[in-house]
Amino acid sequence: xxxxxxLARQRAFPVGRVFRSVPFDYLTIGGGLSLVTMGALxxxxxxxxxxxxxxxxxxxxxxxxxxxxxASTVRLYTKPGAFRLWPVLTMGVPLVSIxxxxxGVVWPEQFGRYLFALYSTWSPFHYAAQAFGLACMYHYRxxxxxxxxxxxxxYWTCMLPFLATFIGDPITGLGWFLPHTVRVRYPLLQLLIIxxxxxxxxLTFLAPLIVAARLLxxxxxxxxxxxxxIIFTNGIWWMVLPFFHAFLWATIFHGLQYLAIVTIFHTKDxxxxxxxxxxxxxHVLWFYGVCVVFGYLIFQVLPYAYFFSGxxxxxxxxxxxxxxxxxxxxxxxxxxxLRKDPNYEIVVSTARSA
Amino acid sequence: MASxxxxxxETRPLYRALFGLALLVFGGSLLLGFWASxxxxxxxxxPIFDPIALAKKYFLxxxxxxxxxxxxxxxxxxxLAVDATAELAEVYRRTGDxxxxxxxxxxxxxxxxxxxxxxxxxxxAQLSAGRTAEGTATLEMILWxxxxxxxxxxxxxxxxxxxxxxxxxxxxxxxxxxxxxFSASLHEQLAATLTRLGNAEDAERELARAARLRDPxxxxxxxxxxxxxxxxxxxx
Numbered sequence: 053x054x055x056x057x058x059l060a061r062q063r064a065f066p067v068g069r070v071f072r073s074v075p076f077d078y079l080t081i082g083g084g085l086s087l088v089t090m091g092a093l094x095x096x097x098x099x100x101x102x103x104x105x106x107x108x109x110x111x112x113x114x115x116x117x118x119x120x121x122x123a124s125t126v127r128l129y130t131k132p133g134a135f136r137l138w139p140v141l142t143m144g145v146p147l148v149s150i151x152x153x154x155x156g157v158v159w160p161e162q163f164g165r166y167l168f169a170l171y172s173t174w175s176p177f178h179y180a181a182q183a184f185g186l187a188c189m190y191h192y193r194x195x196x197x198x199x200x201x202x203x204x205x206x207y208w209t210c211m212l213p214f215l216a217t218f219i220g221d222p223i224t225g226l227g228w229f230l231p232h233t234v235r236v237r238y239p240l241l242q243l244l245i246i247x248x249x250x251x252x253x254x255l256t257f258l259a260p261l262i263v264a265a266r267l268l269x270x271x272x273x274x275x276x277x278x279x280x281x282i283i284f285t286n287g288i289w290w291m292v293l294p295f296f297h298a299f300l301w302a303t304i305f306h307g308l309q310y311l312a313i314v315t316i317f318h319t320k321d322x323x324x325x326x327x328x329x330x331x332x333x334x335h336v337l338w339f340y341g342v343c344v345v346f347g348y349l350i351f352q353v354l355p356y357a358y359f360f361s362g363x364x365x366x367x368x369x370x371x372x373x374x375x376x377x378x379x380x381x382x383x384x385x386x387x388x389x390l391r392k393d394p395n396y397e398i399v400v401s402t403a404r405s406a
Numbered sequence: 407m408a409s410x411x412x413x414x415x416e417t418r419p420l421y422r423a424l425f426g427l428a429l430l431v432f433g434g435s436l437l438l439g440f441w442a443s444x445x446x447x448x449x450x451x452x453p454i455f456d457p458i459a460l461a462k463k464y465f466l467x468x469x470x471x472x473x474x475x476x477x478x479x480x481x482x483x484x485x486l487a488v489d490a491t492a493e494l495a496e497v498y499r500r501t502g503d504x505x506x507x508x509x510x511x512x513x514x515x516x517x518x519x520x521x522x523x524x525x526x527x528x529x530x531a532q533l534s535a536g537r538t539a540e541g542t543a544t545l546e547m548i549l550w551x552x553x554x555x556x557x558x559x560x561x562x563x564x565x566x567x568x569x570x571x572x573x574x575x576x577x578x579x580x581x582x583x584x585x586x587x588f589s590a591s592l593h594e595q596l597a598a599t600l601t602r603l604g605n606a607e608d609a610e611r612e613l614a615r616a617a618r619l620r621d622p623x624x625x626x627x628x629x630x631x632x633x634x635x636x637x638x639x640x641x642x
Contacts, residue, residue, distance in 0.1 A: 366476040
């Protein structure tokens with residue numbers, strides 16, 4: 053009886069097959085570390101609603117946030133066969149990005165501001181999509197499957213924090229098209245937005261329970277716990293923290309999550325090459341090192357070129373940030389495809405060492 | 407990593423040319439960026455840029471145009487918007503562009519409609535711009551929705567006095583004194599109002615109270631806070 057109960061529990065809420073080790077995957081990719089860190093910061097009074105940031109954000113940004121944006125580009129150009137598969141993305145888009153960036157810096161009020169609005173609207177969607185991708189990845193890796201309806205349910209569950217941010221945030225998303233000055237003229241609309249946002253926030257934490265219960269009742273293999281952790285963590289980042297802190301902390305821990313998984317994929321790719329002569333540790337350190345240096349160059353150095361050319365620092369830095377983000381979002385759409393891609397082999401492979 | 411030979415064999419010349427051009431521009435920009443940073447700051451670029459801090463540097467150096475340029479862009483960005491707009495409003499106030507100051511404070515109120523300070527700053531900006539009726543209405547609305555801010559009573563009384571609405575000025579000052587009976591400036595302003603109303607006896611009494619309460623280090627008697635930095639930290 054006890055054995056069958058344990059088996060049923062294992063099937064309903066499996067730990068999941070991890071890439072590296074349970075603590076590593078749960079803390080970094082699962083986002084567990086973010087919850088522990090944010091809890092500690094909250095307890096220490098560093099996450100006040102209107103308080104100033106007292107944590108050395110510059111260092112955290114350099115090693116996690118900036119490096120993670122660079123990681124998608126480094127991954128793109130080191131992925132075997134990328135030039136052949138995506139010639140426009142790899143060789144055409146860089147020049148287009150530079151042109152768009154320059155246009156944004158030259159016309160910050162006419163054009164640059166919309167790049168920033170696009171980036172800040174797209175960000176929560178990108179995080180939600182990453183949560184969905186990672187959650188499904190662990191499920192498939194653990195031997196699970198999803199039918200069309202289940203996949204849709206999980207997808208929209210992951211999208212709830214994005215929808216709440218899109219509707220509720222006063223400046224991004226809906227706020228981009230309906231600015232404060234318009235909203236304050238229509239109190240009923242404002243009330244509707246507030247209520248809808250609240251409902252979506254509540255749903256963010258209820259929906260996963262409903263999906264889990266549905267899988268359980270239909271006798272399907274449940275999502276591994278790490279998948280739920282990923283989904284809940286993204287919800288907590290966006291729904292519990294004030295927007296400004298969410299934007300800062302979510303980017304850091306999303307960056308850590310991203311760096312961990314992309315390094316695993318890069319290392320497995322490189323170790324699988326017939327000409328490989330290096331250890332896994334070498335590939336990990338090489339990849340991360342290149343990401344930190346490249347992140348520093350694009351975020352910290354590049355804006356100075358525009359500053360020197362006569363623009364203000366604000367438009368140079370902010371437009372650069374926006375264009376790098378948008379480029380990152382676009383690149384991610386390609387490099388994380390699973391279907392008909394060698395990525396899928398890595399997801400379902402049994403090897404646990406990265 | 408794919409070798410250069412693989413890359414050449416796998417890709418078309420046009421794409422390679424575009425990519426080469428992008429690399430050239432990108433590499434040149436980085437070199438220029440390093441050079442510019444050393445030239446301007448004497449150091450390599452450092453992590454985290456704060457446009458508001460940079461604008462304040464310009465501001466303190468008397469370069470209002472430079473400060474305004476940084477803040478204009480920062481005010482378009484979500485998490486910097488409120489602070490940057492306040493600072494930008496202050497820059498415009500100092501340059502004497504009263505209408506721009508009012509517009510920026512209106513934007514701040516739209517961003518934070520339930521906070522008192524942006525509404526107070528808007529009221530003051532409207533009064534400074536000569537839009538007395540609007541400024542008075544803004545301040546009246548604050549007192550109507552969130553009473554208990556003596557400095558708003560004071561500012562509103564100042565506006566009433568400017569419009570010769572003496573009885574209303576007296577009423578609002580007396581209301582303010584209920585909230586803060588130890589405010590020397592309220593007593594003084596009330597004394598001035600009573601004098602204009604012809605009530606010399608009460609005016610004398612109010613002045614005597616004010617003299618007892620006044621701390622000599624507090625500055626001029628009738629000064630009304632005129633900029634956001636003055637009122638940002640005021641408390642009821």
